[in-house]
Amino acid sequence: MPPEPIRVLLADDEPEYRATVRTLLEVTAGIEVVAEAGTGRAACDLAARHRLDVAVLDVRMPDLDGIAATRRITVLPEAPRVLVLTTFDLDAAVYETLRAGASGFLLKDVPPPRLVDGIRTVAAGEALLAPAVTRRLIADFLRAPTRSLDGVTAREREVLTLITRGLSNAEIEEALHLSRHTVKTHIGHLRAKLSTRDRAQLVIAGYEAGLADDRPAP
Structure with missing residues (x-):
């Protein structure tokens, strides 16, 4: 049997943009648009009623913005993963949606294949955060470290540092000479200790803890 399609909620207050994206996704194998919303409140109502894998949200919507809707x-x-769409990458609202639990963000004018890839990436539980853009975004809106790493071990801190820089699990295994199982165990402990839902939130936590420029111990 073929795999289940990725079930998507599309929320944007511009009907023309929604129609364009829906048309793109309807002809894409493995993705199904199950609901559409023109406001943040409607998006939340639909997300509660449907079984979804990904909610694609405009960061700025009437009656309830993308930040509150993400929360x-x-x-x-x-809960589905949340992928935020924005007109500007250096936007305080994008930073707040990431802190609220979004798995990543894309500019609204990205090429169609990039949007499709983004939906598939967050549906798979990965973070959609380009390190260079994330660094600039957080540098603009985070003036000093705000998160404590109390209870995090030295090795977990090293793993979090590399996650913050955008390394994959395989790259972390190689950099720290750890097994796949050990890296996954450290990531699980970090999520629990830092109360983070997924990898995207771990990246934000690392930036907020001031780890972006840390160098792991040899």
Whole structure:
């Protein structure tokens, strides 16, 4: 049997943009648009009623913005991943949606294949955060470290530092000479200790802890 399609909620207050994206996704194998919303509140209502894998949200919507919508959607039972769409990459609202639990963001004018890849990436549980853009974004809106790493071991700190820089699990294994199982165990401990839902939130936590320029111990 073919794999289940990625079930998507599309939320944007511009009907023409929604129609364009829906048309793109409807002809893309493995992705199904199951609901559309023109406001943040409607997006939250639909997310609560449908079984979804990814909610694609415009960061700026009427009656409930993308930040508040992300907060509500990511605490739902079996919550979908949230992919935020924005007009500007250096946007304070984007930073706040990432802190609220979004798995990544894309500019609204990205080429169609990039949007499709982004949906697939966050559906797989990965973070969609380009390190260079994330560094500039957080540098603009985070003036000093704000997160404590109390309870995090030295090795976990090294793993978090490399996650913050955008390294994959395989790259972390190689850099720290650890097994795949050990890296996954450290990441699980970090998520629990830092109360983070996924890899994107770990990246934000690392930046907020001032780890972006840390050098792991040899």
